[in-house]
Amino acid sequence: MDFAFDARTEELRAKLLAFMDEYVYPAEAVAEEQRAALASPWDTPAVVEELKAEARRQGLWNLFLPDAEYGAGLTNLQYAPLAEITGRSPQLAPTATNCAAPDTGNMEVLAQFADEQQKKQWLEPLLAGEIRSAFAMTEPEVASSDATNITTLIERDGDEYVITGRKWYISGAMNPDCKIFIVMGKTDPDGDDIRRQQSMILVPRDTPGVTVKRAMQVFGYEDHSHGGHAEVIFDHARVPVSNLIGEEGGGFAIAQARLGPGRIHHCMRLIGMAERAIELMCRRAVSRTAFGKALAQQGVVHNWIADARVTVEQLRLLVLKTAWLMDTVGNKGAHTEIQAIKIATPRAVVDILDRAIQVHGAGGVSQDFPLAELYAGARTLMIADGPDEVHQRSLARRELKKYV
Secondary structure: OOOOOOHHHHHHHHHHHHHHHHHHHHHHHHHHHHHHHOOOOOOOOHHHHHHHHHHHHOOOOOOOOOOOOOOOOOOHHHHHHHHHHHOOOOOOHHHHOOOOOOHHHHHHHHHHHOOHHHHHHHHHHHHOOOOEEEEEOOOOOOOOOOHHHOOOEEEEEOOEEEEEEEEEEEEOOOOOOEEEEEEEEEOOOOOOOOOOOEEEEEEEOOOOOEEEEEEOOEOOEOOHHHOOEEEEEEEEEEEEHHHEEOOOOOHHHHHHHHHHHHHHHHHHHHHHHHHHHHHHHHHHHHHOEEOOEEHHHOHHHHHHHHHHHHHHHHHHHHHHHHHHHHHHOHHHHOHHHHHHHHHHHHHHHHHHHHHHHHHHHHHHHOOOOOHHHHHHHHHHOOOOOOOHHHHHHHHHHHHHHOOO
8 A cells, every 4th residue: 555645636635725724714604604694594605605616616526436427536545635634624625525425425326326317317416516415214213223123114006116204313404405315215124135125215305295304403413514414204205116226125235335435434534523623722722821831731731632643643544544445455345444444433533522622621612613513523423324333243243253
Protein backbone atom coordinates (compact mmCIF):
# COMPACT_ATOMS: atom_id res chain seq x y z
CA MET A 1 0.00 0.00 0.00
CA ASP A 2 1.39 3.39 -1.05
CA PHE A 3 1.03 6.07 1.64
CA ALA A 4 1.37 8.89 -0.89
CA PHE A 5 -1.80 10.15 -2.57
CA ASP A 6 -1.82 10.29 -6.36
CA ALA A 7 -1.83 13.57 -8.26
CA ARG A 8 -5.59 13.64 -8.84
CA THR A 9 -6.34 13.08 -5.17
CA GLU A 10 -3.91 15.81 -4.13
CA GLU A 11 -5.49 18.21 -6.62
CA LEU A 12 -8.99 17.49 -5.32
CA ARG A 13 -7.80 17.75 -1.70
CA ALA A 14 -6.37 21.19 -2.35
CA LYS A 15 -9.55 22.36 -4.08
CA LEU A 16 -11.77 20.91 -1.36
CA LEU A 17 -9.73 22.43 1.48
CA ALA A 18 -9.97 25.83 -0.22
CA PHE A 19 -13.70 25.34 -0.77
CA MET A 20 -14.17 24.56 2.93
CA ASP A 21 -12.22 27.64 4.03
CA GLU A 22 -13.76 30.05 1.55
CA TYR A 23 -17.34 28.83 1.46
CA VAL A 24 -18.35 26.10 3.90
CA TYR A 25 -17.08 27.27 7.30
CA PRO A 26 -18.39 30.84 6.79
CA ALA A 27 -21.75 29.37 5.75
CA GLU A 28 -22.29 27.42 8.97
CA ALA A 29 -23.58 30.40 10.95
CA VAL A 30 -25.42 31.75 7.91
CA ALA A 31 -27.27 28.46 7.47
CA GLU A 32 -28.43 28.50 11.09
CA GLU A 33 -29.65 32.10 10.79
CA GLN A 34 -31.51 31.36 7.57
CA ARG A 35 -33.03 28.18 8.98
CA ALA A 36 -34.41 30.10 11.96
CA ALA A 37 -36.23 32.42 9.53
CA LEU A 38 -37.74 29.66 7.40
CA ALA A 39 -41.42 28.75 7.54
CA SER A 40 -40.37 25.19 8.34
CA PRO A 41 -37.04 24.16 9.93
CA TRP A 42 -36.96 21.25 7.46
CA ASP A 43 -36.74 23.53 4.45
CA THR A 44 -33.32 24.01 2.88
CA PRO A 45 -31.56 27.33 3.62
CA ALA A 46 -30.66 29.31 0.51
CA VAL A 47 -26.96 29.20 1.34
CA VAL A 48 -26.97 25.40 0.98
CA GLU A 49 -28.13 25.67 -2.63
CA GLU A 50 -25.45 28.29 -3.20
CA LEU A 51 -22.82 25.91 -1.83
CA LYS A 52 -24.08 23.10 -4.07
CA ALA A 53 -23.87 25.30 -7.14
CA GLU A 54 -20.33 26.37 -6.29
CA ALA A 55 -19.18 22.81 -5.53
CA ARG A 56 -20.58 21.59 -8.82
CA ARG A 57 -18.92 24.47 -10.66
CA GLN A 58 -15.58 23.48 -9.14
CA GLY A 59 -15.98 19.79 -9.97
CA LEU A 60 -16.40 18.81 -6.30
CA TRP A 61 -19.53 16.79 -7.00
CA ASN A 62 -20.55 13.12 -6.57
CA LEU A 63 -17.03 12.35 -5.43
CA PHE A 64 -18.15 9.16 -3.66
CA LEU A 65 -19.27 7.22 -6.76
CA PRO A 66 -16.50 5.02 -8.18
CA ASP A 67 -18.43 4.49 -11.41
CA ALA A 68 -17.26 7.25 -13.78
CA GLU A 69 -20.55 7.00 -15.68
CA TYR A 70 -22.34 8.48 -12.67
CA GLY A 71 -19.74 10.06 -10.42
CA ALA A 72 -16.15 11.21 -10.16
CA GLY A 73 -14.75 7.75 -10.83
CA LEU A 74 -12.57 7.79 -7.73
CA THR A 75 -11.41 4.69 -5.90
CA ASN A 76 -12.18 4.28 -2.21
CA LEU A 77 -8.57 5.14 -1.45
CA GLN A 78 -8.82 8.35 -3.46
CA TYR A 79 -12.14 9.32 -1.88
CA ALA A 80 -11.07 8.63 1.72
CA PRO A 81 -9.10 11.85 2.35
CA LEU A 82 -11.82 13.89 0.63
CA ALA A 83 -14.58 12.44 2.80
CA GLU A 84 -12.43 13.16 5.84
CA ILE A 85 -12.32 16.83 4.88
CA THR A 86 -16.10 17.03 4.48
CA GLY A 87 -16.48 15.39 7.89
CA ARG A 88 -15.12 18.56 9.48
CA SER A 89 -18.48 20.20 8.71
CA PRO A 90 -20.93 17.29 8.52
CA GLN A 91 -23.96 19.58 8.60
CA LEU A 92 -23.01 21.29 5.33
CA ALA A 93 -20.06 19.86 3.39
CA PRO A 94 -21.42 16.41 2.44
CA THR A 95 -24.68 17.96 1.20
CA ALA A 96 -22.83 20.73 -0.63
CA THR A 97 -20.81 18.15 -2.60
CA ASN A 98 -23.78 15.76 -3.08
CA CYS A 99 -21.98 13.20 -0.95
CA ALA A 100 -24.42 13.05 1.98
CA ALA A 101 -25.95 9.94 3.47
CA PRO A 102 -28.42 8.37 2.93
CA ASP A 103 -28.42 9.62 -0.67
CA THR A 104 -24.95 8.21 -1.30
CA GLY A 105 -25.98 4.66 -0.41
CA ASN A 106 -29.25 5.00 -2.31
CA MET A 107 -27.48 6.24 -5.42
CA GLU A 108 -25.07 3.31 -5.19
CA VAL A 109 -28.01 0.89 -4.95
CA LEU A 110 -29.73 2.46 -7.94
CA ALA A 111 -26.54 2.60 -10.00
CA GLN A 112 -25.81 -1.07 -9.30
CA PHE A 113 -29.23 -2.73 -9.15
CA ALA A 114 -31.91 -0.49 -10.71
CA ASP A 115 -33.25 -0.93 -14.23
CA GLU A 116 -32.98 1.81 -16.83
CA GLN A 117 -36.41 3.28 -16.13
CA GLN A 118 -35.73 3.45 -12.38
CA LYS A 119 -32.38 5.10 -13.02
CA LYS A 120 -33.91 7.70 -15.27
CA GLN A 121 -36.73 8.51 -12.86
CA TRP A 122 -34.78 8.53 -9.58
CA LEU A 123 -31.03 8.17 -10.00
CA GLU A 124 -30.59 11.01 -12.48
CA PRO A 125 -32.28 13.68 -10.30
CA LEU A 126 -30.38 12.41 -7.26
CA LEU A 127 -27.09 12.69 -9.13
CA ALA A 128 -28.05 16.23 -10.12
CA GLY A 129 -28.87 17.14 -6.50
CA GLU A 130 -32.43 18.05 -7.49
CA ILE A 131 -34.10 15.71 -4.98
CA ARG A 132 -33.21 13.83 -1.79
CA SER A 133 -34.02 10.26 -0.74
CA ALA A 134 -34.34 7.99 2.28
CA PHE A 135 -33.65 4.35 3.09
CA ALA A 136 -36.46 2.79 5.14
CA MET A 137 -35.24 -0.27 7.01
CA THR A 138 -35.22 0.24 10.80
CA GLU A 139 -38.41 -0.60 12.72
CA PRO A 140 -39.43 0.27 16.29
CA GLU A 141 -40.95 -3.08 17.24
CA VAL A 142 -38.05 -5.40 16.37
CA ALA A 143 -34.27 -5.54 16.73
CA SER A 144 -33.50 -4.24 13.27
CA SER A 145 -29.78 -4.99 13.61
CA ASP A 146 -30.93 -8.46 12.56
CA ALA A 147 -32.51 -7.82 9.15
CA THR A 148 -34.37 -11.12 9.30
CA ASN A 149 -36.57 -9.55 12.02
CA ILE A 150 -38.05 -6.94 9.67
CA THR A 151 -41.87 -7.17 9.71
CA THR A 152 -42.88 -4.72 6.98
CA LEU A 153 -44.76 -6.63 4.28
CA ILE A 154 -44.46 -6.17 0.52
CA GLU A 155 -47.33 -8.19 -0.93
CA ARG A 156 -48.03 -8.78 -4.62
CA ASP A 157 -51.53 -7.88 -5.77
CA GLY A 158 -51.81 -8.18 -9.53
CA ASP A 159 -49.67 -5.50 -11.14
CA GLU A 160 -48.95 -3.79 -7.83
CA TYR A 161 -47.14 -4.35 -4.56
CA VAL A 162 -48.85 -3.36 -1.32
CA ILE A 163 -46.51 -2.12 1.42
CA THR A 164 -47.60 -2.26 5.05
CA GLY A 165 -45.35 -1.46 8.00
CA ARG A 166 -43.93 1.08 10.40
CA LYS A 167 -40.40 2.42 10.15
CA TRP A 168 -38.49 4.89 12.28
CA TYR A 169 -35.21 6.79 12.36
CA ILE A 170 -35.49 7.09 8.60
CA SER A 171 -32.76 9.62 7.91
CA GLY A 172 -33.58 12.54 5.63
CA ALA A 173 -37.29 11.82 5.50
CA MET A 174 -38.35 15.11 7.11
CA ASN A 175 -36.78 17.11 4.28
CA PRO A 176 -39.52 18.11 1.80
CA ASP A 177 -36.99 17.50 -1.00
CA CYS A 178 -36.97 13.80 -0.04
CA LYS A 179 -39.09 12.41 -2.89
CA ILE A 180 -38.35 8.69 -2.81
CA PHE A 181 -38.01 5.94 -0.21
CA ILE A 182 -36.12 2.71 -0.76
CA VAL A 183 -38.13 0.41 1.49
CA MET A 184 -36.92 -2.94 2.79
CA GLY A 185 -39.64 -5.43 3.64
CA LYS A 186 -40.62 -9.06 3.26
CA THR A 187 -42.08 -10.47 0.06
CA ASP A 188 -41.76 -14.04 1.36
CA PRO A 189 -42.11 -13.88 5.17
CA ASP A 190 -42.53 -17.65 5.53
CA GLY A 191 -39.75 -18.65 3.15
CA ASP A 192 -37.30 -21.35 4.25
CA ASP A 193 -34.26 -19.21 3.46
CA ILE A 194 -34.39 -16.33 5.94
CA ARG A 195 -31.97 -14.34 3.77
CA ARG A 196 -34.27 -14.56 0.76
CA GLN A 197 -37.41 -13.30 2.48
CA GLN A 198 -36.63 -9.59 2.04
CA SER A 199 -36.91 -7.34 -0.99
CA MET A 200 -36.35 -3.67 -1.71
CA ILE A 201 -38.86 -1.46 -3.45
CA LEU A 202 -39.12 2.17 -4.52
CA VAL A 203 -41.97 4.06 -2.86
CA PRO A 204 -42.50 7.72 -3.86
CA ARG A 205 -43.15 10.01 -0.91
CA ASP A 206 -46.50 11.16 -2.33
CA THR A 207 -47.86 7.60 -2.59
CA PRO A 208 -51.28 7.31 -0.88
CA GLY A 209 -50.84 5.43 2.38
CA VAL A 210 -47.39 6.90 3.09
CA THR A 211 -47.33 9.15 6.15
CA VAL A 212 -44.24 10.87 7.52
CA LYS A 213 -45.57 10.93 11.06
CA ARG A 214 -42.99 12.73 13.18
CA ALA A 215 -39.34 13.67 13.58
CA MET A 216 -37.32 11.48 15.92
CA GLN A 217 -34.86 13.31 18.15
CA VAL A 218 -31.23 12.28 18.63
CA PHE A 219 -30.04 13.33 22.10
CA GLY A 220 -32.57 16.16 21.86
CA TYR A 221 -31.49 17.24 18.37
CA GLU A 222 -33.85 17.06 15.43
CA ASP A 223 -30.90 17.20 13.02
CA HIS A 224 -32.49 19.68 10.64
CA SER A 225 -29.42 19.98 8.42
CA HIS A 226 -29.48 16.23 7.77
CA GLY A 227 -33.18 16.23 6.93
CA GLY A 228 -34.15 14.71 10.25
CA HIS A 229 -34.86 11.12 11.24
CA ALA A 230 -38.52 10.32 10.81
CA GLU A 231 -41.11 7.80 11.80
CA VAL A 232 -42.85 6.73 8.60
CA ILE A 233 -46.04 4.71 8.27
CA PHE A 234 -46.80 2.59 5.19
CA ASP A 235 -50.51 1.79 5.37
CA HIS A 236 -51.33 -0.42 2.38
CA ALA A 237 -49.31 1.86 0.12
CA ARG A 238 -49.56 0.65 -3.48
CA VAL A 239 -46.82 0.96 -6.11
CA PRO A 240 -46.37 -0.69 -9.52
CA VAL A 241 -44.58 -4.04 -9.71
CA SER A 242 -41.95 -2.24 -11.80
CA ASN A 243 -40.83 -0.39 -8.64
CA LEU A 244 -39.17 -3.52 -7.26
CA ILE A 245 -35.38 -3.17 -7.21
CA GLY A 246 -33.74 -6.27 -8.64
CA GLU A 247 -35.67 -9.44 -7.88
CA GLU A 248 -37.89 -10.70 -5.09
CA GLY A 249 -35.74 -12.07 -2.30
CA GLY A 250 -32.74 -9.92 -3.26
CA GLY A 251 -33.15 -7.33 -0.50
CA PHE A 252 -30.67 -8.80 1.94
CA ALA A 253 -27.90 -9.02 -0.66
CA ILE A 254 -28.60 -5.45 -1.82
CA ALA A 255 -28.48 -4.23 1.79
CA GLN A 256 -25.08 -5.84 2.31
CA ALA A 257 -23.77 -4.26 -0.88
CA ARG A 258 -25.11 -0.88 0.28
CA LEU A 259 -23.77 -0.98 3.82
CA GLY A 260 -20.13 -1.79 3.04
CA PRO A 261 -19.34 1.54 1.33
CA GLY A 262 -21.69 3.35 3.74
CA ARG A 263 -19.73 2.17 6.75
CA ILE A 264 -16.38 3.30 5.40
CA HIS A 265 -17.84 6.66 4.34
CA HIS A 266 -19.08 7.25 7.89
CA CYS A 267 -15.67 6.37 9.30
CA MET A 268 -13.89 8.67 6.86
CA ARG A 269 -16.09 11.57 7.91
CA LEU A 270 -15.71 10.70 11.58
CA ILE A 271 -11.97 11.23 11.31
CA GLY A 272 -12.67 14.71 9.97
CA MET A 273 -14.94 15.33 12.94
CA ALA A 274 -12.13 14.25 15.26
CA GLU A 275 -9.67 16.57 13.53
CA ARG A 276 -12.02 19.51 14.01
CA ALA A 277 -12.47 18.55 17.67
CA ILE A 278 -8.69 18.53 18.17
CA GLU A 279 -8.40 21.94 16.50
CA LEU A 280 -11.13 23.39 18.70
CA MET A 281 -9.64 21.81 21.80
CA CYS A 282 -6.21 23.29 21.09
CA ARG A 283 -7.59 26.75 20.30
CA ARG A 284 -9.58 26.72 23.52
CA ALA A 285 -6.63 25.46 25.55
CA VAL A 286 -4.33 28.30 24.49
CA SER A 287 -6.97 30.98 24.96
CA ARG A 288 -8.37 30.13 28.42
CA THR A 289 -6.79 30.53 31.85
CA ALA A 290 -7.69 28.55 34.96
CA PHE A 291 -5.97 28.61 38.35
CA GLY A 292 -3.29 30.98 37.21
CA LYS A 293 -2.18 29.37 33.96
CA ALA A 294 -3.47 28.55 30.49
CA LEU A 295 -5.35 25.31 30.00
CA ALA A 296 -2.63 24.46 27.49
CA GLN A 297 -0.20 24.27 30.43
CA GLN A 298 -2.33 21.81 32.38
CA GLY A 299 -0.92 18.28 32.32
CA VAL A 300 -4.28 16.57 31.89
CA VAL A 301 -5.03 18.68 28.81
CA HIS A 302 -1.63 17.71 27.39
CA ASN A 303 -2.60 14.07 27.79
CA TRP A 304 -5.97 14.53 26.11
CA ILE A 305 -4.46 16.31 23.12
CA ALA A 306 -1.63 13.80 22.73
CA ASP A 307 -3.94 10.80 23.03
CA ALA A 308 -6.33 12.33 20.50
CA ARG A 309 -3.55 12.86 17.97
CA VAL A 310 -2.25 9.30 18.37
CA THR A 311 -5.75 7.88 18.06
CA VAL A 312 -6.59 9.81 14.90
CA GLU A 313 -3.37 8.74 13.20
CA GLN A 314 -4.11 5.10 14.03
CA LEU A 315 -7.69 5.32 12.84
CA ARG A 316 -6.72 7.02 9.60
CA LEU A 317 -4.26 4.27 8.72
CA LEU A 318 -6.84 1.57 9.43
CA VAL A 319 -9.46 3.34 7.31
CA LEU A 320 -6.99 3.85 4.45
CA LYS A 321 -6.01 0.18 4.61
CA THR A 322 -9.68 -0.75 4.44
CA ALA A 323 -10.26 1.53 1.46
CA TRP A 324 -7.23 0.03 -0.30
CA LEU A 325 -8.47 -3.52 0.33
CA MET A 326 -11.96 -2.66 -0.94
CA ASP A 327 -10.32 -1.41 -4.14
CA THR A 328 -7.98 -4.37 -4.57
CA VAL A 329 -9.83 -7.43 -3.23
CA GLY A 330 -13.42 -6.16 -3.03
CA ASN A 331 -15.83 -5.56 -0.18
CA LYS A 332 -15.96 -9.22 0.79
CA GLY A 333 -12.18 -9.40 0.94
CA ALA A 334 -12.15 -6.33 3.18
CA HIS A 335 -14.93 -7.67 5.43
CA THR A 336 -12.81 -7.91 8.58
CA GLU A 337 -11.36 -4.45 8.14
CA ILE A 338 -14.77 -2.88 7.40
CA GLN A 339 -16.05 -4.31 10.67
CA ALA A 340 -12.90 -3.23 12.51
CA ILE A 341 -13.21 0.41 11.46
CA LYS A 342 -16.93 0.42 12.23
CA ILE A 343 -16.15 -0.79 15.77
CA ALA A 344 -13.11 1.37 16.44
CA THR A 345 -13.81 4.71 14.77
CA PRO A 346 -17.09 5.92 16.31
CA ARG A 347 -16.02 4.75 19.76
CA ALA A 348 -12.69 6.56 19.60
CA VAL A 349 -14.12 9.74 18.05
CA VAL A 350 -16.80 9.92 20.74
CA ASP A 351 -14.02 9.88 23.33
CA ILE A 352 -12.09 12.64 21.54
CA LEU A 353 -15.22 14.78 21.28
CA ASP A 354 -15.95 14.17 24.94
CA ARG A 355 -12.51 15.52 25.90
CA ALA A 356 -12.95 18.52 23.61
CA ILE A 357 -16.30 19.25 25.26
CA GLN A 358 -14.63 19.04 28.66
CA VAL A 359 -11.98 21.59 27.67
CA HIS A 360 -14.76 23.95 26.56
CA GLY A 361 -16.67 23.59 29.82
CA ALA A 362 -20.26 24.83 29.57
CA GLY A 363 -19.53 26.09 26.07
CA GLY A 364 -18.87 22.54 24.97
CA VAL A 365 -22.48 21.48 25.50
CA SER A 366 -23.92 24.71 24.09
CA GLN A 367 -25.09 25.70 20.64
CA ASP A 368 -22.21 28.19 20.36
CA PHE A 369 -19.78 25.42 19.39
CA PRO A 370 -20.36 22.42 17.10
CA LEU A 371 -19.05 19.88 19.61
CA ALA A 372 -22.32 18.79 21.22
CA GLU A 373 -23.97 18.17 17.86
CA LEU A 374 -20.87 16.39 16.58
CA TYR A 375 -20.92 14.22 19.71
CA ALA A 376 -24.56 13.27 19.15
CA GLY A 377 -23.82 12.32 15.56
CA ALA A 378 -20.73 10.28 16.40
CA ARG A 379 -22.44 8.46 19.27
CA THR A 380 -25.33 7.56 17.00
CA LEU A 381 -22.90 5.85 14.61
CA MET A 382 -22.16 3.28 17.31
CA ILE A 383 -25.71 2.08 16.51
CA ALA A 384 -26.32 3.02 12.87
CA ASP A 385 -25.34 0.63 10.06
CA GLY A 386 -25.22 -2.18 12.61
CA PRO A 387 -24.43 -1.68 16.30
CA ASP A 388 -20.90 -2.32 17.55
CA GLU A 389 -21.89 -5.62 19.12
CA VAL A 390 -23.10 -7.08 15.81
CA HIS A 391 -19.77 -6.28 14.17
CA GLN A 392 -17.83 -7.61 17.17
CA ARG A 393 -19.80 -10.87 17.01
CA SER A 394 -19.14 -11.32 13.29
CA LEU A 395 -15.48 -10.33 13.49
CA ALA A 396 -14.84 -12.67 16.44
CA ARG A 397 -16.47 -15.57 14.62
CA ARG A 398 -14.23 -14.95 11.63
CA GLU A 399 -11.15 -14.95 13.86
CA LEU A 400 -12.23 -18.12 15.69
CA LYS A 401 -12.70 -20.01 12.43
CA LYS A 402 -8.93 -20.03 12.04
CA TYR A 403 -8.64 -22.23 15.11
CA VAL A 404 -11.68 -24.50 14.77
